[in-house]
Amino acid sequence: MNTSVAVNGTSVRFSQVWTTQVSVIVEIILTTTTLVGNLLFIGAVILKKKLRTAANMFLVNLSLTDILAAVLVSSFAIDAYLHRGWRLGLDICIAHTIIQNSCLGVSLYLTAFTSINRYIYVVHKKIYHRVTNKISVTLAIVAAWVLPSVTYAYILSKHAGYSPVVFRCRGYAEYLKVVMSFYVPSVVTVIFYILIFAYVRKSRLRIQAHAANQTGTNQGPNAHEVRLLKVLLVVFFLVALGYLPNVILTTTYAALRAPTPVDAFILVYPCQHIAGAVNPILYGGCNKNFRDAYREFLTGKLFFGNTTSVTQNTTPNAGDPRQIPLPNRGGTGDRGNQQIISSSLADVTSRQ
Incomplete structure (x- = not known):
């Protein structure tokens, strides 16, 4: 049953209890899966040398944002929904909102820089190793963390406050933060992936048209590279689509100057964390190297290697x-x- 109370002379309608209960259950499942999956992914990349590529460095940082969101965002949201109220003070409430929005911005900027990296690799492969090095990758990753974090810290520290209807703090400078941290990196990502797949299609058509003369030549990305591009594109859509329901609700009702539908707002909140739980599974499902690394990580082979007891080698060496x-x-x-x-x-x- 909905309840309404007067807050500062205004009637406020609270959500139904079942909506917060559903969100808590979903958040617990997603948080647990996110922590396990992303720690496994990061451990595999760190311990498996051949997985330490430029593209995977962006994905490692994407996993770090998911872990950060699980620990500092989802866990606090679960507590707020369980008690149907924020219990940790206004300063932590505002910091929680800043971290939540920053994780969104960092994730999208990382996918944007990943799309640029893949564009150079596929379309301008001759210069890829000249422009892609430790310094350039580090600068891109630092920019992906700093730009949205500073933007949200500046805006939300002045334009955020506690909302009793959602039991958390919310920002009120919606348009600026959405444009800076959602639309800008999303548009960049879409543009570069369109350019990549247009080049891939053009290369395939050229190969088909000159198959007899082009045998054995490299006219475009191979099947493995195309599959990787598709995986990275799916990662972007998972991140973007996870936040899209919240963005649509927030911006639409803000433009209409109408109160946000409370139940819908709480129910779509866990969608923001679906990508963090699904991405490590996606990496493993689409890449044999990651599947092997996961298996070796879980069985301890990445730590200890294939240790075989000396006493087991009983076959004599005829040359000795x-x-x-x-x-x-x-x-x-x-x-x-x-x-x-x-x-x-x-x-x-x-x-x-």
Whole structure:
């Protein structure tokens, strides 16, 4: 049942209890999956040398934003929904909102820089290794973290406050923050992926038209590269679509100067964290290297390698005279063999 109270002389309608209960259950599932999956992904990249590519460095930072959101955003939201109220003070409430929005902005800027990186790799492969190095990748990652974080910290520290209808703090400078941290990186990402897939299509048509003359030449990205592009594009859409319901609700009702539908706002809130839970599964499902790394990580092979006991190697090496089986002569049983082995080793040593 909905309840309404007067806040500062205005009637405020609270959400139904079942909506917060559903959101809590979904948030717990997504938070747990996000933490396990992204820690597994980061561990695999760190410990598996061949996975330390430029594209994966962007994905590692994307995983870090998902972990940050799970620990500092989802967990606090779960507490607020369970108690149907914020219990940690206004300063932490505002900081929670800043972190939540910053994680969105950082995720989208990381996907934007990833699309630029992939565009250079596919379309301008000859200059890729000249322009893509540790410095350029680091600068791009730092920019992806700093730009949205500073923007939201500046705006929301002055234009955010507690909302009793959603049990959390909300920002009130909606248009500026949405344009800066949602539309700008999203448009950049879409443009560069359109350019990439247009180039891929053009390359395929050229290969088909000149198949007889182009045998063995590299006219475009191979199947593995195209599959990677599709995975990265899906990652972007998961991040963007997860926040889209919240963005639509917020901006639409702000433009209409109408109160946000409380139940809908609370129910769509967990959608923001779907990408964090699904992305590590997507990486593993579409990339054999990640599947192998996950398996080795979970079984401990990435930490300890394939350790085989020395005692298990009982096959003699025919090229080593010290391991040639010797007959039982000059003594009885093992003692006789031991004497012969000792004399053979001494003989081999003297010849060396």
